[in-house]
Amino acid sequence: xxxxxxxxxxxxxxxxxxxxxxxxxxxxxxxxxxxxxxxxxxxxxxxxxxxxxxxxxxxxxxxxxxxxxxxxxxxxxxxxxxxxxxxxxxxxxxxxxxxxxxxxxxxxxxxxxxxxxxxxxxxxxxxxxxxxxxxxxxxxxxxxxxxxxxx
Amino acid sequence: xxxxxxxxxxxxxxxxxxxxxxxxxxxxxxxxxxxxxxxxxxxxxxxxxxxxxxxxxxxxxxxxxxxxxxxxxxxxxxxxxxxxxxxxxxxxxxxxxxxxxxxxxxxxxxxxxxxxxxxxxxxxxxxxxxxxxxxxxxxxxxxxxxxxxxxxxxxxxxxxxxxxxxxxxxxxxxxxxxxxxxxxxxxxxxxxxxxxxxxxxxxxxxxxxxxxxxxxxxxxxxxxxxxxxxxxxxxxxxxxxxxxxxxxxxxxxxxxxxxxxxxxxxxxxxxxxxxxxxxxxxxxxxxxxxxxxxxxxxxxxxxxxxxxx
Numbered sequence: 001x002x003x004x005x006x007x008x009x010x011x012x013x014x015x016x017x018x019x020x021x022x023x024x025x026x027x028x029x030x031x032x033x034x035x036x037x038x039x040x041x042x043x044x045x046x047x048x049x050x051x052x053x054x055x056x057x058x059x060x061x062x063x064x065x066x067x068x069x070x071x072x073x074x075x076x077x078x079x080x081x082x083x084x085x086x087x088x089x090x091x092x093x094x095x096x097x098x099x100x101x102x103x104x105x106x107x108x109x110x111x112x113x114x115x116x117x118x119x120x121x122x123x124x125x126x127x128x129x130x131x132x133x134x135x136x137x138x139x140x141x142x143x144x145x146x147x148x149x150x151x
Numbered sequence: 152x153x154x155x156x157x158x159x160x161x162x163x164x165x166x167x168x169x170x171x172x173x174x175x176x177x178x179x180x181x182x183x184x185x186x187x188x189x190x191x192x193x194x195x196x197x198x199x200x201x202x203x204x205x206x207x208x209x210x211x212x213x214x215x216x217x218x219x220x221x222x223x224x225x226x227x228x229x230x231x232x233x234x235x236x237x238x239x240x241x242x243x244x245x246x247x248x249x250x251x252x253x254x255x256x257x258x259x260x261x262x263x264x265x266x267x268x269x270x271x272x273x274x275x276x277x278x279x280x281x282x283x284x285x286x287x288x289x290x291x292x293x294x295x296x297x298x299x300x301x302x303x304x305x306x307x308x309x310x311x312x313x314x315x316x317x318x319x320x321x322x323x324x325x326x327x328x329x330x331x332x333x334x335x336x337x338x339x340x341x342x343x344x345x346x347x348x349x350x351x352x353x354x355x356x357x358x359x360x361x362x363x364x365x366x367x368x369x370x371x372x373x374x375x376x377x378x379x380x381x382x383x384x385x386x387x388x389x390x391x392x393x394x395x396x397x398x399x400x401x402x403x404x405x406x407x408x409x410x411x412x413x414x415x416x417x418x419x420x421x422x423x424x425x426x427x428x429x430x431x432x433x434x435x436x437x438x439x440x441x442x443x444x445x446x447x448x449x450x451x452x453x454x455x456x457x458x459x460x
Binding site: 099112114115116117119120121122138139140141142144 | 164188238239256257258259260261263264279280281282345376
């Protein structure tokens with residue numbers, strides 16, 4: 001992430017996770033849905049940065065934050081083009097491209113108010129029926145939806 | 152013939168084409184010989200969390216004709232649900248008493264959830280506006296019985312195609328048999344895109360109409376549905392469309408000789424009484440067929456199919 005004079009726009013982090021290649025218009029969705037605003041350590045957020053691949057992109061660097069499977073699934077749903085980079089001692093130890101999971105467990109709420117998952121204490125489950133546009137079907141009430149409501 | 156022992160029936164797509172045919176063949180045996188008490192050591196749990204006339208009586212009669220005993224309830228007023236018991240706990244408790252559960256519930260997806268909780272098999276007798284697979288099975292049975300085949304038929308569906316769960320399931324099931332669909336509805340109650348996509352994905356043709364008269368000359372089956380007042384958020388919208396399609400005997404002039412009129416019942420005014428007397432009316436026999444199909448399902452799922460004569 002450099003400007004013409006090779007200066008870093010967003011500084012390096014010692015330990016934590018970098019989320020790169022976020023579509024520029026999704027950066028604040030990622031911050032909100034992953035609850036990054038409530039982290040105590042430093043979170044650097046950049047958006048509208050130049051990207052050869054995507055034109056404009058966003059990047060988030062979260063110090064001392066390592067994402068669990070549910071959080072990675074959420075990220076994959078919001079920003080499937082994103083790359084997740086794990087940093088330890090300023091070094092990249094893992095780089096992971098995301099993909100939309102075939103099944104989505106627990107993290108999404110069914111939009112059907114009459115769905116049993118909105119009444120009983122049930123872990124929700126959805127099958128992805130289409131990636132573009134993202135369309136999911138509730139395993140229980142079988143309704144398909146394109147509006148994704150995270151829990 | 153497939154083995155359905157222990158196989159839940161929650162959604163019509165849970166079963167394959169071969170499964171459907173297995174159930175229909177067995178139902179034929181029950182139509183010829185309804186009283187076959189092979190389940191005298193079995194108990195059926197009949198859990199109707201919302202009221203039902205036909206479906207509950209049909210299931211309970213089916214169980215009785217198989218010699219099983221039936222426990223359960225026909226509404227939740229006299230149950231622990233009024234004390235706030237969860238569906239999970241009710242199913243755990245009942246499943247420890249019975250060999251199979253038949254369940255109707257007002258919440259969409261309740262039967263799928265109950266089947267995941269229950270250690271005994273479960274048949275969905277309707278979950279909210281979602282699925283009613285045994286209605287679909289009896290529709291298949293009625294179509295095959297009246298047409299002699301399920302293959303390559305012209306199926307017209309009329310009325311509330313948006314909210315009507317029976318027509319959605321029937322499209323899914325008939326997609327296995329090369330049907331051509333003719334959807335007749337007001338624009339506001341048209342067949343949902345996801346159901347049309349299902350037909351598309353199965354490589355089947357469908358056509359949409361606004362006038363009932365347009366489909367009468369070529370349909371093998373006219374599947375009438377009630378415009379369901381309870382599904383409309385706005386009563387004025389209901390008033391606009393409630394009398395859109397009324398099938399009467401004179402409209403049937405020029406229909407195919409083999410054509411039959413089906414309806415999941417209850418009807419309101421969408422089929423005039425004068426149709427009842429014609430050879431095309433099949434809806435009351437269709438309701439009766441439900442009992443044979445439910446006998447076949449209970450016997451198969453409990454593993455007694457091979458004892459049926």
